[in-house]
Amino acid sequence: MRTIEVGLPTKQPSTLKSSQFHLAKKSVKRHWQLYLLIFLPVLYFIVFKYIPISNAVIAFKEYNVVQGIWGSQWVGFANFQAFFSNPVFWTLLQNTFFLSLYSIVVGFPIPIILALCLNEIRQGFFKRTVQMVTYAPYFISTVVMVSMIILLLSPRLGIINQAIGVFGISSVDFLGNPDMFRHIYVWSDIWQTAGYAAVIYLAALAGIDPTLYEAAKVDGASRFQKIIHVDLPGIMPTAAIILVLGVGNIMAVGFEKAYLLQNPLNLSNSEIISTYVYKTGLLNADYSLATAVGLFNSVINLTLLLMVNSFIKRISGNGLW
Amino acid sequence: MLGIQARKSNQVKSNRVKESIGDRIFLGGIYLFLLLLLVIILFPLIYIVSSSFSSALAVSSGRVFLFPVEFSLRGYEVALSNPQIVTGYANSLFYTFFGTIISVTLTIAIAYPLSRRTFYGRNILMAFLVFTMLFNGGLIPTYLVVKTLGMLDTRWALLIPAAMGVWQIIIARTFFQSSIPDELAEAAELDGCGDLRFLWSVVLPLSKPIIAVLILMYAIFQWNSYFDALIYLKSTELYPLQLVLRGILILNTTASGSMDAQTMLERQQMADLLKYSLIVVSSLPVLIIYPFVQRYFTKGILIGAVKG
Structure with a gap:
């Protein structure tokens, strides 16, 4: 493949086409078994990923079950207009954005700090234990995670309320308070994923050239200076990519946890785009509106990701692709 | 990686002698x-x-x-004598077992061809896959596909629509690419060994670590997920454990009827205790395999990170 790409500019377009065709024919003949092998997976992606994209036209239609996706009447941007003029629009946008921003601002540095700390201490029982324990919560399911939050924060017998009760503070209904929602969401997420996220930084730290440490030692650098001048630059490329992904997905807050943490009392802060799509689409069966909202969100996301990626590319020379 | 860590710990040790206050x-x-x-x-x-x-x-x-x-x-005792929970547990085992087999098979079936340099069209195919990571039709359009296929409220709805992850494909492809030399495949080809036979009797036995990574990733995903079940299933007898748990732990659906205050109180206390036991019971399978998970998941992340 590579040699062909290099040879591209010098060849005439027509011979290029025929040589490409020739190559394809040769490859199919040689690897026909592999082409057979990819049939089912490709079919899977067409059916479950690409057909849904074409189904998304119902965002521009007034979908009804009888006429189906393609038979339903076109309505242009009516569904989008209905969503934009709905007072819930700005609330959703803000809730989604702030929840995500908060997650990044806190969730980005903490795994780095954890990895840097773990990297400082000697290999041994304590280090292994810390790694094992911090990594474990990642594998707790969302349902169980949210149940734990509810149990621990319960105003009736949650341990947190009992603990603050000792200091004479009356029990607080954390989950019933809209202002607490973001804190609960973000910090429980950190509790659950910091150890997992640190693994990638630990790998990056292990890949740092040992001679740099030697040099730092010769220069009489303290541990802290070594972290600042050797460790941090060493993990910078990894951190940049993770930050790009985070910022690029800022509007794509997952449905699962937010939905389970919701209750009628905290809805003013906990209703985000994905939970709204679920409710309008599947609970109220307004397929077209829900698809429009989802599509709007996907487009914003894609735009953001492309923008952030090209920005990073311009300053550092390599982005995600 | 271990070697590097060992080297580093030596370094730290030698540092310790003259460490400042x-x-x-x-x-x-x-x-x-x-x-x-x-x-x-x-x-x-x-x-x-x-x-x-x-x-x-x-x-x-x-x-x-x-x-x-x-x-x-x-x-x-109460948790394990609750028929809802037992059914949910059995269902989850079913979904996890068959779902993982389907997922791993399909993932390898596309990841291996993608790893072969002489496989024409691999770049286009890769772009075809990666695009679905960046953009998707959304909840309702996907739901409509599942509905059209007649999968709603059947076990298939949990086994097929979320069967493959692009990330897993990338990890597997990267592994094949870096551990199966092209020369090996070419030598086999010269000896008249077909691609499928080569995959089956040479590549797979050499790829046990990546198969373990894929199995663990898909199995844990399947065991822990509730969202697909929530949107695609109506019949409670098909519910996976996570959805049953959601009912009991989060929505607090406990069977109530007319009863005196004493039984009411006992029932409330039991319901509280049940929640804790359920959390433990439901996390048990993951806990049992955690040592493997810790080893192989890390490996998986690192292989994926090479690409990223």
Whole structure:
């Protein structure tokens, strides 16, 4: 493949086409078994990923079950207009954005700090234990995670309320308070994923050239200076990519946890785009509106990701692709 | 990686001899910080497990702190005698077992061809896959596909629509690319060994680590997910454990009827205890395989990171 790409500019377009065709024919003949092998997976992606994209036209239609996706009447941007003029629009946008921003601002540095700390201490029982324990919560399911939050924060017998009760503070209904929602969401997420996220930084730290440490030692650098001048630059490329992904997905807050943490009392802060799509689409069966909202969100996301990626590319020379 | 870590720990050791006071205080601070972190993460876990082994009364009067109070297995007895939970457990085992087989098979079936340099069209195919990571039709359009296929409210809805992850394909492809040399495939080809036979009798036996990574990733995903079940399933007898748990733990659906205050209170206490036991029971399978998970998941992340 590579040699062909290099040879591209010098060849005439027509011979290029025929040589490409020739190559394809040769490859199919040689690897026909592999082409057979990819049939089912490709079919899977067409059916479950690409057909849904074409189904998304119902965002521009007034979908009804009888006429189906393609038979339903076109309505242009009516569904989008209905969503934009709905007072819930700005609330959703803000809730989604702030929840995500908060997650990044806190969730980005903490795994780095954890990895840097773990990297400082000697290999041994304590280090292994810390790694094992911090990594474990990642594998707790969302349902169980949210149940734990509810149990621990319960105003009736949650341990947190009992603990603050000792200091004479009356029990607080954390989950019933809209202002607490973001804190609960973000910090429980950190509790659950910091150890997992640190693994990638630990790998990056292990890949740092040992001679740099030697040099730092010769220069009489303290541990802290070594972290600042050797460790941090060493993990910078990894951190940049993770930050790009985070910022690029800022509007794509997952449905699962937010939905389970919701209750009628905290809805003013906990209703985000994905939970709204679920409710309008599947609970109220307004397929077209829900698809429009989802599509709007996907487009914003894609735009953001492309923008952030090209920005990073311009300053550092390599982005995600 | 291990080699590097070992080298690093040697380095630290040789450093320690002439470590300054500032450095020692700094290191002490780090130990303290990590210890605090350990406590913050461990405490809720220990609290939940201890509560699950306590008596209903001790739990609902808030007497459990670190160790089980009035040790009892009552919570587990109630959990395991609840038909809903038992069905959910069996369903989840079913979904996890068959879902993982389907997922791993399909993933390898596309990842291996993608790893072959002489496979024409691999770049286009890769772009075709990666695009679905960046853009998707959304919840309702996907739901409509599942509906059209007649999968709604059948077991298929949990096995097929979320069968493959692009990320897993990339990890597997990267592994094949870096561990199966092209020369090996070419040599086999010269000897008249077809691609499928080569995959089956050479590539797969050499790829046990990546197969383990894929199995664990898909199995844990399948065991822990509830969203697809929530949107695609109506019949409670098909519910996976996570959805049953959601009903009991989060929506608090406990069978109620006319009963006197005493039974009511006991029932409430039992319901509280049941939650703790359920959390433990449902996490048990993942806990059992955790040692493997820790080893292989890390490996998976690192292979994926090479690409990223």
